[in-house]
Amino acid sequence: MSHEHDRGNMSVSMPTPTSSSSVYNHSTNMKQKTMHMTFFWGKDVVVLFQGWPDDRLGMYILALAFVFLLAVAVEVLAVSPPLKPGAQPVSIALIQASVYAVRMALVYLVMLSVMSFNLGIFIVAVAGHALGCFLVKYRALRMASQAEAISDASPKF
Template identity: 45%
Template sequence: MDGMSSMEHKSYTHMTFFWGRNSEILFAGWPGARTGMYVLALAFVFALALLVEWISHCRLIGDRLKSNRIATAVLRTLMHAARVGLAYLLMLAVMSFNVGVLIAAILGHAVGFFFFGSRAFQGTPPPGKASADLPTTNC
């Protein structure tokens, strides 16, 4: 018995975009070749992109907290770190080169921007008031 047969490992590494559910997204062996897990992976990527948009456009820092500059700076720094970390995780998922993952990420960002960034459901902030706690990202 040679050593290769006992250590077989299916790898779904692609270097070009492809359609299909047989892939690895973020974690070794996940979602693999299971359709249900692939759909779950797409939902996870969609939710991740939606969360990045929410963090980018949310207003968590209240007026009382804004008077404490250090606490405000720490909270904004933590929010920025979370946004960047989640965006990098999302980028790594897209680097699986799976077209379904790319579409899920784009749709997650689009839906997130529509609900949180387009102001379709919010009034215009008063003059001098920031519309979000964090500055916009520059791509």
């Protein structure tokens, strides 16, 4: 039995790396973007969806802002609100599970965006996570200092 298989008319044309970010595919007569496997600079990138952002600088900046906000949202959603006494455990668990599901969806979107290997996308994702972490920590520290100020101002018997 031979291990060679008859491939028939199934030929696959693989794009060859060029100096530009797109290549001309002779089999389909369409211009396609190459998939980078190393970090690169430039606005010619595909983030999350085929054809987005297009080759315009404004759309690339919009993609950067979108990934930045996704990363901030991931960090903000990581903090669970304090539980209220007397609340239904099932409803609280459902709400927390729903928030967790949304957070995980956003985490995966950020991860897939970073997998475009575009340095701009990578930098804004890290910056968004850092800003989100800062906002969460700042809010927690501010609330703790306010609670301490209130407890210090209360009369002691």
